[in-house]
Amino acid sequence: MTQDTMQYAVPTMAEMMAAGEEPEILFWVGCAGSFDDRYKRVTIAFVRILNHVGIKFAVLGPEEACTGDPARRAGNEFLFQMQAVSNIQVLNGYNVKKIVTACPHCFNTIKNEYPELGGQYEVIHHSTYLQQLINEGRVKVAGGESFKGRRITFHDSCYLGRANKVYEAPREVLAALDADLVEMKRSKANGLCCGAGGAQYFKEPEPGNKDVNVERVQEALGTGADTIAVACPFCMTMMSDGVKNQNQEERVKVYDISELIAQGQGL
Amino acid sequence: MAYLEQVFFVVALGITAWFITKRVKLIARAIKLGRPEDRSANAGERLKIMLEVAFGQKKMFDNPLVGIMHFVIYAGFIIINIEILEIIVDGLIGAHRVFAPFITPIYPFLINVFEVLAFGVLAVCVVFLTRRWVSKVQRLQPERHRELKEWPVKDATYILVAEIVLMLLFLTWNASDSVLRDRGIGHYGELQGVVPDFLISQYLKPLFTGFGDGALVAYERAAWWLHILGIMGFAVYVTYSKHLHIALGFPNVYFSDLKPKGEMTNMPEVTKEVQLMLGISPEQADPSGGNENGEQPPTIGRFGAKDVEDLRWINLMNAYSCTECGRCTAACPANITGKKLSPRKIMMDTRDRLEDIQRGWVQNGPEFKDDKSLLGDYITVEEINACTTCQACVNACPININPLDIILQLRRYKVMEESQAPGSWNAMFSNIENNMAPWKFSPSDRFNWADQVNQK
The missing domain is CATH 3.40.50.1860 (Rossmann fold)
Structure with missing residues (x-):
């Protein structure tokens, strides 16, 4: 098929x-x-x-x-x-x-x-x-886009990472793409929030001197990555908005890990 | 003369014990203001966490250099206490180095260990003062963090200076004692040949060679007394200070949360009402028979927390255990981006509230209650509404304090008791209620995405 x-x-x-x-x-x-x-x-x-x-x-x-x-x-x-x-x-x-x-x-x-x-x-x-599907050999990244030479940085979701200690799974999924994985300084247990959690997504931020997603996107851009990988719908929006805020949307894309796998499979 | 010193010592020790007992009782009573919650289960797991995180200081080593330095002070604090034991026995019975004749072979070794640690503590305290005042580590600066203004920054400096002074007294006491021993003066001379010079204080002996015998004895006595009185005073001071973590850090870690950081504490008192409304589990809720005249549910306090007595006791122990290091605040995305929220301030405000209540008890009797509250008079809504619940603060705390838990309980009070939330949150609530999603989409459109799965 x-x-x-x-x-x-x-x-x-x-x-x-x-x-x-x-x-x-x-x-x-x-x-x-x-x-x-x-x-x-x-x-x-x-x-x-x-x-x-x-x-x-x-x-x-x-x-x-x-x-x-x-x-x-x-x-x-x-x-x-x-x-x-x-x-x-x-x-x-x-x-x-x-x-x-x-x-x-x-x-x-x-x-x-x-x-x-x-x-x-x-x-x-x-x-x-x-x-699990990759480890079992049921998902093979082939037949689609090549990720060789591309730089991907993974942004940890608080509710996946700190909340439930899932740090390695998304990184192992990305490793199947054969791209360059680069880490931000604040990652895994020390990862910086995108700014959306705790229902912040559903209101304006409180007064401050910067938006959290801008702070985070600047860190992500600092890695030189062309792709910011996320595994959360709210991180997706916050990071995408942050990239636009920094006028980098032509150069840097935000994708969910499953989208990247689907691209690699040509689905 | 010797008896006079002994009497004075007993009185000083008694006053110290009386003050500490009084303070411990007050603090215990303040912690018990919190809502009861059984945290005795899983003793094995708790013990393991306490050994790792409290005794082993595991989380302090996230920054290895600071971890090692803090460990030196910590080890010094624990181990030098063995020497305090001898000092206290000496003071009570009017002896001098009472243990030396009984454990002669290992006595110099023990004192050498204490001296090396004392020197280590001294050196690290100097580095820590430098970090605060010279290299200006961000999380410790009152200019950047308003909760540190006035007392907290003084408190921190007092502690470090006191520790430096105490260590200097200990080392110079040993040095002056060694010189007296060399000169064979009075009972000091009796330990000639029993007690040798010590590892660090031998280098301080030249300071005292110019002293006359009388001046030397006076210095030895003064150093001994100031050292032990300093320790007694410090022990009392600690109960008023952020430094209380040296005692409460251990039980605080033992009783800390075992559940995943993302899990919010359930409110069972709400579940019953919800089940009633949805008309389910009749064996519990029984909507047919259970009306207002029927069985009342057990008295429900406030929903959420307005003041300290609405919080759980562990939240209050957390507040007393906080040493204001600010790792939580340095990791907080809201604080990093200039919002008013600082998790450290949440803990400090909670303790300030408790200390104010305590002061009221002392001044106006144990039933005293003022009309202030934690939320409103200490913590503002703007602060709690800035939280992204990302748990970075919980993760950062070296002794497992949970500021997030307090923030979320305050939010519950605001929304459930006062029905006050930002307008867009109210909109989100009504969307969930009416549309089963936080946005204004029709629930019948929820599955429309599936039409696109075969589109290129």
Whole structure:
């Protein structure tokens, strides 16, 4: 099967259930992955990889709802729990066991904060999932764009890195591209936030002398990288805006790790 | 004369013990103001973390050079205390180097170790003063960090100077004692042949060779007394100072969070209400029978935290354990970009609030309560709203203090009790409530992206 003839499909849990089937994984798309024009491209790239590998997956589709993360971090516990308890009802109703998501905020919330409210699942971030697929030889970076000679720097998402200590998986995924990986001075446990977390994304920043994303992008540009790799929808927006702020959007691109893999595979 | 010294010593020791006991009780009572929370489980894991992070100072070595220097002071503090034991026994029974005759073979070795450490402590304290005042390490500058103005910067300087003075007294005391021993004067001479010169203080002996016997004895006594009285005074001072971390650092690390840094503490009192509203788990919520006249849920305090008594006790122990090093603030993206938020200030404000309440207890009786609150009078909304919850502060703290936990509890109070949030947050809340996403998109469009999977 070649890329040209490959027809990508996105089955929903409802369809799977009606057919009496159970997926290997539930792909939790998240609000940004569903609605944000830029991050929809990440969702699509990841879904193409899943199709290409032949993973039996499903999404909740219209039944998915915000995990409640921004509400909780802003202080609205009531709204968070309304979201969480309803989502858990849906997930448990489908007997979901394994969830993969491309959003570190959804990942952290479902993995760490849903269990106490009755939602026990194996939750995996797409960076770890991609790493597993690469290690198992199921994803091979071939047939697409060549990354040889390109410089990539990875920006750690707080809710993937510090929050859950996932530092190596996204880097190992990038290593499969055969590009030059360069680290920023503040990386991994010491990584600098993009400025979006804690519901900052949903309001103007408090008064200061600089925007956090500009500070971070300047550091990223300092590595001489032509690609800033991210693994979070909010980092994606913040870093892209920062690159524009520095008038570097022609030279430096911001991509999610799954987009880079899909490019390498020609998907 | 000798008896007079002994009596004075006992009185000084008694006063020190009385002050420290009083302070410890006050601090313990202040920490207990916090909400109860059982942190006794996972003793094995906690012990391991305490050994690594507190005893082993693992996180201090993120910057190896500073880590080594701090370790010298830390080891000095712990090990030189063995010598304090002898000094106290000497003071109580009016003896001189009481242990020397009993452990003659290892006595010089022990004192040599103390002296080397004392010299190390002295040298590092000089370097640390230089870092504060000459090379101006950013996170320690009051010009850059408003929370350090006035008392905190003085406190830091007092501590370093006091440690330098104490070490100088210890070393010159040993040196003057060695000269007296050489001269065979009084009881000093009795240890001739038992106690040799020591590793560091032997080089200080020339300072005292010009002294007459009387002046030399006077210096020896003065140095001995100032050293031990200095230590007693320092011990009391520590309970008022940021330096309290030398004691509280250990339990603070032992009781620190074991859960992933990204996990927020749950509010079970909300869950019940949510389940009622969604009409689920009737065995717990029972919407048919449970009305206002029915069984009331256990008394719920405030949602979130307005003041220190709304926080958990570990947050308050965190505040007393903070030594204001500012690694949290140096790592904070909000602070780096000029916002008002400083995680260190969150901890210092929490302690200031507790110290103010304590002062009220002492002055106006144990039931005293003023009308101030942590949020509003100490910490502003602008500060807590600047937080990106990135956990860099939590990660940076060498003794696992969690400023983020306090910030998030204050936010909960603001939103849940006062319904006050920035307008765009309120918009985000209503979007989640109505559209199941933080933006104003129709929930029925949520799956539209799938139409594009086959588009090039």
